[in-house]
Amino acid sequence: MKRPRLVSLLAAAALAAASSAGASECLVITGAFVSDGSGRPLRRGSIRVCGEEIQAVGTFRPGREDRVVSGRGLVAAPGFIDIHNHSTDGLAEDPLAESQISQRITTLVVGADGESPWPLSEYLDARRQLSPPST
Ligand SMILES: [Zn+2]
8 A cells, every 4th residue: 555645734735825815715635644643543534724723624525715735645734732842931032933833833832841930821911912913
């Protein structure tokens, strides 16, 4: 059996969607082998990205307005979760988390070593002020 190429489609697809489509337009990657991080075997499916948000992962048909990209023969991972990192202070200097995004990480869990800023509400408020406006 021919093994699928390991390619992270999502980053390229999301960037393409963000750069050429409005927030209401969606991009659907179809027929890829989806790695969802659950530990389950790869399964064929689709991923819908609207603006900067992953809206669906699974088996569904693209809508008439969706841009469609074939993921046939490729593996798509709709974002990774970094559960152990030292990005608490780094997010102040890199509020767009470009370092993590370039590694296909979409979710960070900070404070993994038992440390966290205090008061936490001030830290979170500061991160929200530095974040790009949501669409
Ligand atoms: Zn650590």
